[in-house]
Amino acid sequence: MDALEDVLTLLETRSHLSARLVAGGRWAVRFDAPDGVKFNAVRRGSCRLEVDGAEEPIDLAEGDCYLLTRRRPFTLRSAPDVFPVPAGVVFAGAEDGTARTGQGEEVLMIGGRFSFGARAQELLLDRLPPVVHLPAGTRHAETVRWALTAIDQEMSDRPMGSTVVAEHLAIVMLVHVLRLHLAREPHAVSGWLAGLADPVVADALDRLHREPAKPWTVAELAAVAGVSRSALAVRFKATVGQAPLEYLTRWRIELAARRLREGGATLAAVAHSVGYGSESALSVAFKRVLGTSPGDYRKQQSRSLPASG
Structure with missing residues (x-):
């Protein structure tokens, strides 16, 4: 998508x-x-x-x-x-x-x-x-x-x-x-929506969203967009408000948060699905972005669900 x-x-x-x-x-x-x-x-x-x-x-x-x-x-x-x-x-x-x-x-x-x-x-x-x-x-x-x-x-x-x-x-x-x-x-508009209106940035966003677990580098994204590494970095930051890899980190955390809300998957499985090699690596990034650990986030979401029956 x-x-x-x-x-x-x-x-x-x-x-x-x-x-x-x-x-x-x-x-x-x-x-x-x-x-x-x-x-x-x-x-x-x-x-x-x-x-x-x-x-x-x-x-x-x-x-x-x-x-x-x-x-x-x-x-x-x-x-x-x-x-x-x-x-x-x-x-x-x-x-x-x-x-x-x-x-x-x-x-x-x-x-x-x-x-x-x-x-x-x-x-x-x-x-x-x-x-x-x-x-x-x-x-x-x-x-x-x-x-x-x-x-x-x-x-x-x-x-x-x-x-x-x-x-x-x-x-x-x-x-x-x-x-x-x-x-x-x-x-x-601002943020990622503004990026969609820029053809160069949009190409990079498209690849990040299609393959969020891939260990992307700015050079690889620049090649996809057909510009130099420095040109993409400057254009992405100016349009989206974040550097390309910072945006990728935040998008991975959004995907991880959805899986945690859905429940069922282990933290290790969630980490692997969004491109992190370990639970600890996911936890560090998750807390930096959302201000809480994955485990605490899952508990908060479970408490907010309406009781069945």
């Missing part, structure tokens, strides 16, 4: 679709801070998005979509002077998967949220701006439109397995939105 696939898989990315929203006339809906990353797409009409803490509202046109990557309340509205109705009230009255507000049907929106497992804030969400807005006219946005159309069809027609299909399509949409955001605004 490449770096984007790797991180989304590591974070156990899940999508959760909500009822569609149909609105018309003068209307406004106020949403509480979402649990996870909220997304909406305008399938028909237009409206305005206001996110608490954002400097300016965002005008959304037909075909636009957005992600909210922070836990902030927000409002969708037709005009700035309309008093908003709580979203809980609007969606509690949903029928056949559709909630309605205002008078008329000029606006149709589909949406939901993405949830993630441990480490999402540091590995992904902190790397993104609070609001990722993808206008409909964006170059290469056809794949997002295709996914949104398919989601809308699944939600409206409700064939067998529609929920599963729609939620998987939402993950497809998320990947494409992130890709397009990187292509449009590479300087609006």
Whole structure:
């Protein structure tokens, strides 16, 4: 897998679709801070998005979509002077998967949220701006439109397995939105995400993620990327914020932490799977990165699991 696939898989990315929203006339809906990353797409009409803490509202046109990557309340509205109705009230009255507000049907929106497992804030969400807005006219946005159309069809027609299909399509949409955001605004992201927007650094990241247990040297990574050792070191550090081998160490520890959360494997097996020759070598690196030993980390994760039965 490449770096984007790797991180989304590591974070156990899940999508959760909500009822569609149909609105018309003068209307406004106020949403509480979402649990996870909220997304909406305008399938028909237009409206305005206001996110608490954002400097300016965002005008959304037909075909636009957005992600909210922070836990902030927000409002969708037709005009700035309309008093908003709580979203809980609007969606509690949903029928056949559709909630309605205002008078008329000029606006149709589909949406939901993405949830993630441990480490999402540091590995992904902190790397993104609070609001990722993808206008409909964006170059290469056809794949997002295709996914949104398919989601809308699944939600409206409700064939067998529609929920599963729609939620998987939402993950497809998320990947494409992130890709397009990187292509449009590479300087609006940081860390490994910024590295994906740099072709040289992206080649090195790709190999590190494909073979994390390999004893890489900077010279070998530079050869993969087709640049000199010094050029890769400088470019990687400037883009990602870490030296190549420092990044590799941190990624190995993330992989080790996932295996420890899953349970079952011995520390020796975990160490070997991520490129360390011994438990002690893994322990030193693990404590340096996450501030605790692998054994203590496993115990903490076990205590945090809900009791069965």
